[in-house]
Amino acid sequence: MNNASLKSKNATILPYREYVDSLGKIRKSMFYAELRLITGKGKTTLCRWRNGDVRPSKTERKAIAFALGKQVKEKLSAEDIFPETYSYKGSHAEAN
Numbered sequence: 001m002n003n004a005s006l007k008s009k010n011a012t013i014l015p016y017r018e019y020v021d022s023l024g025k026i027r028k029s030m031f032y033a034e035l036r037l038i039t040g041k042g043k044t045t046l047c048r049w050r051n052g053d054v055r056p057s058k059t060e061r062k063a064i065a066f067a068l069g070k071q072v073k074e075k076l077s078a079e080d081i082f083p084e085t086y087s088y089k090g091s092h093a094e095a096n
Helices: 015-022 025-039 043-051 058-072
Strands: none
Touching: 015 043, 015 058, 025 043, 025 058
């Protein structure tokens, strides 16, 4: 998936969500299992990140970008998938 295909006409879709949604069922399951291991977070938090309710911490964003990059076979930066300019909905929208 190239960057041009991720630039949605609807700017309200979080790039992280677009990447995750592009994974097949098995790869998505493996990705979420890895995220739970490396971040120590549960399914609820992973869903909140995917939905753009909450922005992960800087350390978590870097770990997520690395793990997701392995799945999509691209080098991703934390800012690529969780841009600061996105309107996060939750109470932790301003997380570092």
